[in-house]
Amino acid sequence: MSHHLDILIIGAGISGQLAAREFRNAGREVTLLDKSRPGLESSWAGGGILLPIYPWRQATAISELAIQSLKLYPQLSAELLAKTGIDPEWRECGMLICKNPDFEAAERWCRRYDVVFQTAFAEQTSTLTTQFEQPIWLPGIAQARNPRLLKSLSAYLSQLDTEFISDTEIEEIDIVDRRVTGVKTKHGQYSVNELVVSTGAWTREFLNNLLPDWPADIDIQPVRGQMLLFDAKPETLHYMVLDGDQYLIPRRDGKILVGSTVEQAGFDKTTTEQAREQLYRFATQLLPILKNFPVSHHWAGLRPGSPQGIPFIGQHPDIENLYINAGHFRNGLVMGPAAAQLLADLVLQRPTSIDPTPYSLNRPTAS
Numbered sequence: 001m002s003h004h005l006d007i008l009i010i011g012a013g014i015s016g017q018l019a020a021r022e023f024r025n026a027g028r029e030v031t032l033l034d035k036s037r038p039g040l041e042s043s044w045a046g047g048g049i050l051l052p053i054y055p056w057r058q059a060t061a062i063s064e065l066a067i068q069s070l071k072l073y074p075q076l077s078a079e080l081l082a083k084t085g086i087d088p089e090w091r092e093c094g095m096l097i098c099k100n101p102d103f104e105a106a107e108r109w110c111r112r113y114d115v116v117f118q119t120a121f122a123e124q125t126s127t128l129t130t131q132f133e134q135p136i137w138l139p140g141i142a143q144a145r146n147p148r149l150l151k152s153l154s155a156y157l158s159q160l161d162t163e164f165i166s167d168t169e170i171e172e173i174d175i176v177d178r179r180v181t182g183v184k185t186k187h188g189q190y191s192v193n194e195l196v197v198s199t200g201a202w203t204r205e206f207l208n209n210l211l212p213d214w215p216a217d218i219d220i221q222p223v224r225g226q227m228l229l230f231d232a233k234p235e236t237l238h239y240m241v242l243d244g245d246q247y248l249i250p251r252r253d254g255k256i257l258v259g260s261t262v263e264q265a266g267f268d269k270t271t272t273e274q275a276r277e278q279l280y281r282f283a284t285q286l287l288p289i290l291k292n293f294p295v296s297h298h299w300a301g302l303r304p305g306s307p308q309g310i311p312f313i314g315q316h317p318d319i320e321n322l323y324i325n326a327g328h329f330r331n332g333l334v335m336g337p338a339a340a341q342l343l344a345d346l347v348l349q350r351p352t353s354i355d356p357t358p359y360s361l362n363r364p365t366a367s
């Protein structure tokens with residue numbers, strides 16, 4: 001028997017769930033389908049820094065989504081906490097960036113996007129052991145606690161009568177006259193009005209396997225990232241620290257995350273002793289007091305890597321009612337709310353507040 005669905009979103013990470021919220025708020029019916037359970041992949045594994053790493057070195061398309069999201073997060077997290085009682089722990093703890101050889105570019109970027117910046121204070125630099133180079137302090141930069149943000153978002157979507165179909169994969173997608181008419185899973189057939197693919201690192205494989213006759217050049221590759229968690233005390237560190245390509249993120253309860261590796265390992269999510277040692281050495285050299293605390297967790301996640309880290313957001317080039325929101329690489333949390341808004345604007349044919357061109361599936365492939 002075939003059930004009818006309005007909007008079906010494949011992939012219930014941050015990208016799929018935030019899109020679902022946009023559609024529900026616009027009065028549409030939404031179903032989220034995931035091969036596992038919601039929010040347990042990259043979105044769970046990430047650090048939750050709500051700033052791209054050195055955004056001034058990255059494409060403008062990343063800053064555009066990130067800056068719009070930064071404005072949306074306070075209300076989003078307050079709404080989630082109020083409705084669900086689960087605190088996503090969004091908080092403006094600030095970020096200290098230890099080395100800025102391109103300080104002028106950083107300054108220009110901060111001024112352009114109205115991001116408050118200061119030179120770092122002596123009390124901040126004196127507790128850390130590293131070679132500082134024009135350190136910069138960004139007091140307004142916030143973090144969110146990934147597992148709680150996702151849990152809260154799922155609970156909120158359930159309250160909004162969003163249906164979750166977990167542990168299920170799509171077996172077939174039916175296309176008639178360049179439109180998706182339905183999908184088949186082990187549970188049966190569903191007809192759909194719109195299909196959104198937000199399968200993170202698996203997006204390229206998903207599209208190639210299910211739509212071999214409709215090739216789309218979506219270059220998304222898994223990029224493994226490993227993290228460590230120290231069971232530290234709340235007074236150990238009060239703000240995020242970025243030193244080179246690695247960072248410390250203090251959570252409200254005192255635990256400190258250390259991240260992260262950037263590895264090409266296919267879809268292999270296993271952790272390695274080498275990464276553990278490297279992250280441990282980085283963290284304890286930078287903040288020696290961490291040697292007093294145990295490492296309680298070590299994990300890995302698969303980032304959806306894309307050319308220049310710019311996500312693909314928009315309509316499939318050949319299939320009218322098939323949309324993609326994937327490939328957010330290192331910035332899926334920080335770009336999430338604005339990316340979801342852009343996707344919803346495109347699907348619902350509303351005016352967009354951000355130019356969609358750089359995220360289009362038809363954009364030229366980066367060399």
Ligand SMILES: Cc1cc2nc3c(=O)[nH]c(=O)nc-3n(C[C@H](O)[C@H](O)[C@H](O)COP(=O)(O)OP(=O)(O)OC[C@H]3O[C@@H](n4cnc5c(N)ncnc54)[C@H](O)[C@@H]3O)c2cc1C
Binds near residue numbers: 011048050202203
């Ligand atoms: C170590 C690490 C640190 C990070 N730190 C940060 C940070 O500080 N700030 C930041 O903004 N970003 C960070 N990121 C990046 C961020 O986590 C990702 O960009 C973001 O989570 C991507 O979200 P997503 O929903 O697109 O993908 P995912 O969270 O991976 O979700 C994809 C979903 O699709 C499902 N799926 C896949 N294939 C199928 C299928 N065939 N059928 C059904 N379902 C399927 C999966 O089960 C999964 O639930 C980090 C990532 C890692 C790994």
